[in-house]
Amino acid sequence: MSVSSPARYIGGEVNSVMKTLTPGMVRFAMCFPDVYEIGMSHLGIQILYDMFNRYDDVWCERVYSPWLDLDKIMREKKIPLFALESQEPVKNFDFLGITLQYEMCYTNVLQVLDLSGIPLLAKDRTEEDPIVIGGGPCSYNPEPIAEFFDLFYIGEGETAYRQLLDVYKEVKEKGGSRQEFLLRAAREVPGMYVPSLYEVSYKEDGTIASFVPTREGVPAKITKEIVMDLDHAPYPEKPVVPFIRATQDRVVLEIQRGCIRGCRFCQAGQLYRPVREKSLETLKHYATTMLESTGQEEISLSSLSSSDYSHLEELVDFLMTTCQEKKVNISLPSLRIDAFSLDVMGKVQDVKKSSLTFAPEAGSQRLRNVINKGLTEEVILKGAGLAFEGGWSRVKLYFMLGLPFETEEDIRGIAELSNKIAALYYEVVPKEKRNGPVQIVSSTSFFIPKPFTPFQWAPMCTKEQFLDKAALTKQAVREQLNQKRIKYNWHEADVSVLEGVFARGDRKVADVILKAYEKGCIYDAWGEYFKYQTWVDCFQECNVDMGFYTTRTRSDEEVFPWDFLDCGVNRAFLLREWKRAAEAVVTPNCKMQCQGCGAARFGGGICFEQRGGDAV
Structure with a gap:
């Protein structure tokens, strides 16, 4: 063997x-x-x-x-x-x-x-x-x-x-x-x-x-346990270097934890509050030391929202000098697509300019307000225009289907926004300067409500509803003037449904997981080995209703299986955000105005005390 x-x-x-x-x-x-x-x-x-x-x-x-x-x-x-x-x-x-x-x-x-x-x-x-x-x-x-x-x-x-x-x-x-x-x-x-x-x-x-x-x-x-002083927290100066290529085969420089943005679907944005930064000097030390101890050829900045790091410009300037000397590539994920970010990426990316990624998450402005994305169509188009003018011609767009309060108009908006971005390329880039035809890759994942988010109360779609929404998106893309320049992909619906069960499940689900394993389920995150029908059979045999954890509407007062945990963000804040989502009301980010989520009690970091409702 x-x-x-x-x-x-x-x-x-x-x-x-x-x-x-x-x-x-x-x-x-x-x-x-x-x-x-x-x-x-x-x-x-x-x-x-x-x-x-x-x-x-x-x-x-x-x-x-x-x-x-x-x-x-x-x-x-x-x-x-x-x-x-x-x-x-x-x-x-x-x-x-x-x-x-x-x-x-x-x-x-x-x-x-x-x-x-x-x-x-x-x-x-x-x-x-x-x-x-x-x-x-x-x-x-x-x-x-x-x-x-x-x-x-x-x-x-x-x-x-x-x-x-x-x-x-x-x-x-x-x-x-x-x-x-x-x-x-x-x-x-x-x-x-x-x-x-x-x-x-x-x-x-x-x-x-x-x-x-x-x-x-x-x-x-x-x-929850939380580290407030990241400068003095343990961090590997000599990370283990694999013999074979790993999925992320590079030095990882964690620049901060937490996020100020408050997207209502994002669990990480709630769990890791408050925002805590590492100092510029600490990051310079780790970057230099890890590159020397590993011999890696790439360094990546790790953060939920790298653009919000207060010393990003100085850090990037240092890395560009250091990495050019060592012939090391720089990876800058989680950046907002603005003039500064594009200028930085233009300097660190290859001459060919690989694709840029935008995450509008929703196709319409109303639905972006529902999820508190804090991103307008004007900002999206401006960023895309700057990218095209800077020499990029390939853009990846990430959306979600099945979000709370979603309508057919919101779904069609995914195709329409993709078309607007494709058309913009030909408007802002003169014919003689075009790097080939524009390529728009629009991908949709299916929304899964997660604990400790405002959407923990939200019902989730069925597999069939998800697939219907994906089919509608695909049809809407075909109706666009620039359809040949738009490629549309979507995630597996059956995997999303099972993930939804596990995300909000209770102790009754353990029997199903055990039975599924006994029947050969393993590596469920790998599509080629995922056995959806086996899982469905196991739920039936254990008399556990999948819909109870996914599609059911929850009352404001329901006790959730995770309510005995305190993640720092209080339930009253999450419920208030759930109500604001239903009204498509945008909540300002933490730097603009403190919303009293509860995370400030951990002290320190970029978390603001509330005095008269204003951030100080």
């Missing part, structure tokens, strides 16, 4: 950490439940891997989901899943930490547990099994997978892990049990959620009646 890309599994990469095991050392297996090339692109694991391995008493190793060829061999030959650095079985570790970056990795979580020889259900684990801990964006609604985890870390990982590991060592030295450790973790360490210590009850209609801790001293509400 042969295994594709064996370099995924051998370890020994540049900057990977090898340690000598000593008595009392805590062993932590850090897992990304997807293939190596995806997992190695994840910044969060690089940060935690570096932070853990700075501790003398901790050895952190990495593990990823084996690809299907190795998965088959491991099952046939009964080879346990192993960590990359030591090649030792994951089951021998103290902790298995699993990053939950997207919902469609949930069956891969079970694959990792299964191949490791760890019982899939937390209640079946013994003292011989690692503590299975989850973190990442999906842990802000951990309930659909709560039964598979001993513990969840809610929030940013740099703050409380040292305390958690110290508690673990104390319990172990005294001969305590895993249950004793979990109870102490829940009581003593901020941001820790132990599902087995909470009880949920339901009303007759299937909604949650109560969600309460079962032991004294366990918090009824768990507040």
Whole structure:
């Protein structure tokens, strides 16, 4: 038998950490439940891997989901899943930490547990099994997978892990049990959620009646952990360099966390409030050090909205000088398309000028107001015009279908806006200066309501409704004068529906996930391996209604499965934004006017106190 890309599994990469095991050392297996090339692109694991391995008493190793060829061999030959650095079985570790970056990795979580020889259900684990801990964006609604985890870390990982590991060592030295450790973790360490210590009850209609801790001293509400001083937070100066090309094969320079924009569909924009910046000097240091320690040929700025970083111009000037000397490319994602951004991109991009990306999200101004995008058609066209004048001729446009309060006119607006941008190229660029015909690539994803957003109350479309909307968009594109210059793509509707179930699901969904895994569902994020009908059958067999989590209308007062978590943004603010969305009222961004979302209580950062309703 042969295994594709064996370099995924051998370890020994540049900057990977090898340690000598000593008595009392805590062993932590850090897992990304997807293939190596995806997992190695994840910044969060690089940060935690570096932070853990700075501790003398901790050895952190990495593990990823084996690809299907190795998965088959491991099952046939009964080879346990192993960590990359030591090649030792994951089951021998103290902790298995699993990053939950997207919902469609949930069956891969079970694959990792299964191949490791760890019982899939937390209640079946013994003292011989690692503590299975989850973190990442999906842990802000951990309930659909709560039964598979001993513990969840809610929030940013740099703050409380040292305390958690110290508690673990104390319990172990005294001969305590895993249950004793979990109870102490829940009581003593901020941001820790132990599902087995909470009880949920339901009303007759299937909604949650109560969600309460079962032991004294366990918090009824768990507040996210957050780093306020990013300059002094751990960050890898020597990130691990993969042997094979990763999806994001470059140095990643995180310039800030959070976003001021307040788009109502965007979960990250709410979860990571308030905005916190790194200083220019800190970023210069990391950029220089990481390029030297990795030999990478590209550096990318990481942020939800890079244009809002207050020292962007100075940073880009520094990078352009440094990177030109080292012949390193600069990647600038998450930029608003304005004169400054285009000037910068014109300097750093190749002479051929690759495509530019705009994200109008909605086809009409009314619907952009509904989602609080803060982007007018005038601004979009002005940006496109500047891009065309600057030599670009290929533009990517990203939209969503199925947004709350969407009409047929909004859907047709996607095609009409695409046509206006295509026509603009021929208006602003003289024939002799055109770099070939204009190319517009318009893509639509399907809207999925997420927890801790104003749209957590919104009903979601069915698969059939999504496909009807995509067909209408396609037809509208064909009706445009510049239809031959517009290419239209859309996302898979069935995957979106399942993601919607997982996003707002409760503990009842765990039975379905387990059954689907037992029936062979794995790598659900990969279209060629996604088995939608199998999932539908599993929901029916478990008597769980998918529509209950997707298409159902929710009352203002409904208790959500994630309401026991405090992400910093309060429910009253989110509900107020939901009401404003229904009226298509735009809310100013955080720099313009504080809206009292609640995140200011964390202090510091670019978050404004409210005095008379104005930002100060």
